[in-house]
Amino acid sequence: MDYRHLRVTLGSILLLIFAVLSASAQDATAELEALKKSAPKVYLDCGECDIEYIKNEISFVNYVRDRKEAQVHILVTTQHTGSGGREYTLTFLGQNEFSGIDDLVRYFSKQSDTQDDIRKGLVRSLKQGLAGYAARTPIASRLIVRAEEEARSADIRDRWDSWVFNIGGEGRFNGEESSLRNNFGFNLTANRITADWKLRIGFSSHFDKDSFTYDGEEIKSSQENYSADGLLVKSLGDHWSAGLSFAAASSTYDNTRRRFTIAPAVEFNLFPYAESTRRQLRFLYRLQWENVRYQEATIYDRTRESLWSESLSITLDLKEKWGSISTSLSGSHYFHDLKFNRINLFGFIQLNLIKGLNAHIIGGGSRIHDQLGLVKGDASLEEILLRRRQLATTYNYFVMAGLSYTFGSIYTNVVNPRFGRAGGQGMTIRID
Amino acid sequence: MKKLLTRKIFFLLAAIGFLGLGGIGRAQNTIPSNGLPLPTPKIFLTGPDTAFFQTETPFVDHVQDRTAASVLIEIAAGRDAEGAFYALEFKGVREFEGMKDSLRYRPAAGESAEDSRKGVARILKLGLMRFVNKTSTASRIDISLQASVNPTAVVDPWNFWVFSLGGNAMINGESSYQSQMWMGNLSANRVTPEWKIRLGANLHSNKSVYSYEDFDYESTSDSLSVQSLVVRSINDHWSIGATVSASSSTYNNIDFNLILKPAVEFDVFPYSESTKKQLRILYAVGPEVYRYREETIFDKKKETLWSQTLSVSLDLRQSWGSLSLSLSGSNYFHDFKKNKLSLDGGVSWRIFEGLNFNIEGGGARVRDQFSLPKGGASLEEVLLQRRQLATGYNYFFSIGLSYAFGSVNSHVVNPRFGSGGGGGFMISF
Numbered sequence: 001m002d003y004r005h006l007r008v009t010l011g012s013i014l015l016l017i018f019a020v021l022s023a024s025a026q027d028a029t030a031e032l033e034a035l036k037k038s039a040p041k042v043y044l045d046c047g048e049c050d051i052e053y054i055k056n057e058i059s060f061v062n063y064v065r066d067r068k069e070a071q072v073h074i075l076v077t078t079q080h081t082g083s084g085g086r087e088y089t090l091t092f093l094g095q096n097e098f099s100g101i102d103d104l105v106r107y108f109s110k111q112s113d114t115q116d117d118i119r120k121g122l123v124r125s126l127k128q129g130l131a132g133y134a135a136r137t138p139i140a141s142r143l144i145v146r147a148e149e150e151a152r153s154a155d156i157r158d159r160w161d162s163w164v165f166n167i168g169g170e171g172r173f174n175g176e177e178s179s180l181r182n183n184f185g186f187n188l189t190a191n192r193i194t195a196d197w198k199l200r201i202g203f204s205s206h207f208d209k210d211s212f213t214y215d216g217e218e219i220k221s222s223q224e225n226y227s228a229d230g231l232l233v234k235s236l237g238d239h240w241s242a243g244l245s246f247a248a249a250s251s252t253y254d255n256t257r258r259r260f261t262i263a264p265a266v267e268f269n270l271f272p273y274a275e276s277t278r279r280q281l282r283f284l285y286r287l288q289w290e291n292v293r294y295q296e297a298t299i300y301d302r303t304r305e306s307l308w309s310e311s312l313s314i315t316l317d318l319k320e321k322w323g324s325i326s327t328s329l330s331g332s333h334y335f336h337d338l339k340f341n342r343i344n345l346f347g348f349i350q351l352n353l354i355k356g357l358n359a360h361i362i363g364g365g366s367r368i369h370d371q372l373g374l375v376k377g378d379a380s381l382e383e384i385l386l387r388r389r390q391l392a393t394t395y396n397y398f399v400m401a402g403l404s405y406t407f408g409s410i411y412t413n414v415v416n417p418r419f420g421r422a423g424g425q426g427m428t429i430r431i432d
Numbered sequence: 433m434k435k436l437l438t439r440k441i442f443f444l445l446a447a448i449g450f451l452g453l454g455g456i457g458r459a460q461n462t463i464p465s466n467g468l469p470l471p472t473p474k475i476f477l478t479g480p481d482t483a484f485f486q487t488e489t490p491f492v493d494h495v496q497d498r499t500a501a502s503v504l505i506e507i508a509a510g511r512d513a514e515g516a517f518y519a520l521e522f523k524g525v526r527e528f529e530g531m532k533d534s535l536r537y538r539p540a541a542g543e544s545a546e547d548s549r550k551g552v553a554r555i556l557k558l559g560l561m562r563f564v565n566k567t568s569t570a571s572r573i574d575i576s577l578q579a580s581v582n583p584t585a586v587v588d589p590w591n592f593w594v595f596s597l598g599g600n601a602m603i604n605g606e607s608s609y610q611s612q613m614w615m616g617n618l619s620a621n622r623v624t625p626e627w628k629i630r631l632g633a634n635l636h637s638n639k640s641v642y643s644y645e646d647f648d649y650e651s652t653s654d655s656l657s658v659q660s661l662v663v664r665s666i667n668d669h670w671s672i673g674a675t676v677s678a679s680s681s682t683y684n685n686i687d688f689n690l691i692l693k694p695a696v697e698f699d700v701f702p703y704s705e706s707t708k709k710q711l712r713i714l715y716a717v718g719p720e721v722y723r724y725r726e727e728t729i730f731d732k733k734k735e736t737l738w739s740q741t742l743s744v745s746l747d748l749r750q751s752w753g754s755l756s757l758s759l760s761g762s763n764y765f766h767d768f769k770k771n772k773l774s775l776d777g778g779v780s781w782r783i784f785e786g787l788n789f790n791i792e793g794g795g796a797r798v799r800d801q802f803s804l805p806k807g808g809a810s811l812e813e814v815l816l817q818r819r820q821l822a823t824g825y826n827y828f829f830s831i832g833l834s835y836a837f838g839s840v841n842s843h844v845v846n847p848r849f850g851s852g853g854g855g856g857f858m859i860s861f
Contacts, residue, residue: 032577033582037586052707056704056707059583060575062586079847082839084840085840101533103565105565106566112782112785112786112787112836112840114753114754116708117751124571124574128564128570128575129562131562132559135535135559139577140555141551142578143554143575143576143578144575144578146574146575147569148573150572158839161839162839163838163839164836164837164838165837166834169832170830172828173829174827175827175828177824178821178822192839193842193844193846194846198849231849235848241848265849273848276845277845280847284850315850384644385812391608392608396606397603397604399601399603402599403599404596404597404599406594406596407594408594408595409588409590409594411586412594413583414583414584415706416663417699417710418671418673418703419663419671419673420712
């Protein structure tokens, strides 16, 4: 028996099996890559998603950087839920080859969810929404749908009757040899939010204490604010609501020892409230009574007063494929003297109308004729530079505008974490 | 004049707003937004082999009676110019009223009947997802690709190069205060699994005017910078690369500087797990050329220095929360006493359901401020933080604890009277 010969034969058989296996594996990879080329092109329009994680977890689509290149535009909008979590509305809009194929999926996060819980939930909802599009492309042949065993459904009876309580505290400390800045905040809320009623009660306090050293001299500066507020709203159909708000506050910035306000109000929304995550045009009218006690005598020689006023505000919020708009215009005046009035305008527009071109403009301005609480004496230079005091002004404004043009590769499939993320430049604005 | 401007702005915004309104269609698929999921779809399936397709889709309920169903599915075989196919027609009724879809499965040439049947079942499952994703069953369904695929498997005439140019402006003011800020940027990037190339230029200019007792205090700061980064992937743990940057900054008293830093990085965890965990160790060494705006406290107008930096960064994003920690040390070779050690980090930890703890902070021991100007800074520059000041350390930290209890599983959205319920969105630029 020639064992050596047998060994060689066995070895060559194994080698052959290995070669066949690896060749078929290579074929499978090459085939999958070919299928990926025709996978759905997706534009994910979501400012708060963990995009890199999503790209890693959902690899059966191609991601593009401009909405006009996409076959599926996914618009993600969020709203707060009554329990302090968020409702994510995923609107799938088919475009080009998938024109007319739309879907809508909702995902709810809880207040105590970690970033990881939220991104996992969003990925699941995104996958299920994308399944119908992937089913129309050849990559469907490589997709696996798995269902876990059904868990026993939890008891959904709510022994708290929709009440949610929250307690929070925060401290911020900041320093170097010549400057020291400390801030503390504390807040307490109790909310009960149902489709018919909205009840919010809150208390918050905030302290700032700063000190600077200049020319061997120490400059100290501090600020204190307390406030308690409440809101009760009753739903009156799809378009109307009525409510009552009250607040008690104290602020060194505003020169108020205490301010108490109570205001009944009524609101009309041109769009049904059910569409509020995508569009709302709300008109809110408030009639307000306030009682103020100042810390120091005002320029009008008052230390306390009671006043009636009214205000009207119009708010438009739109989130569409082509961009978003959020504007609000409000006006108010006191009844005892109509000269004491104020107009505020805020607007934000973000547009992507032309391939690659993104524009945004944010602006706001106020015409102010109602600074009843101004302190008689002058503010110090530190108070001005550190913005510790409300100063006499008849207006204020800000405008931010930006334009960017991007061209080149449309695909953004790659996640490359080496040497850190893009980093640094740019900024993020959150509008609530 | 001011009034006129306010009015003009208002009408412009109003016009844009209503233009927008004109272009809006009705929302489709208006499923109830009370947060309650729909009941599991009840499927009535017609066509060949229904028993097989029913066992393949156990995550939905199958009914024998058409009138009891919430989704009707018809599977039919057909043939057209391209060959044989199976057509799957989905039609929602009752709570799924108005939803319909039609999908096709086309068997490959010479495919066995068993393979075709499995192929149809796969399309059936994918087609069911748009119904299932509105029910509580959604939470136990996962869809995945059989094998991982290279993200660059696409046809791209630009070879992954992306170019961008942008500008931003910001102005604001009131009677006794005005400020303006201008920014411009240019970038060219190419990111693939093998290479990361980022080239960019930024321009930043800032000016504020404060009025106090008939005096105007003017304060400005400007900076210009050009950065580039090239990284080559070696394997799943190692990368090499280099950064080149040139900048000027009034805050730092720098008229011009050029920094060249070749570097090497090691990730203890594979890079492919970077969105869940990474522990990166980066070492960089290279020359720095400085030309100062004003003579420094060390009587220098310009100098060239060599330095090295070692940094360790840990990033974890897990189901209990997230953690990021970064420790970095650097020193200059001409004088080892010129060094800096900094630590930054943050933890967001869900201790248990309802109780969340956040801490964020950073601090540095600073022994390398050689660009400080001899002349010092004015009071306004100190208060407005317009100048780097001499310091041996700096730190910041914030700590927060919040506890929520009660009816924390409610999904109700009530947008009335805005605030706290209103839609929020985020803009990044």
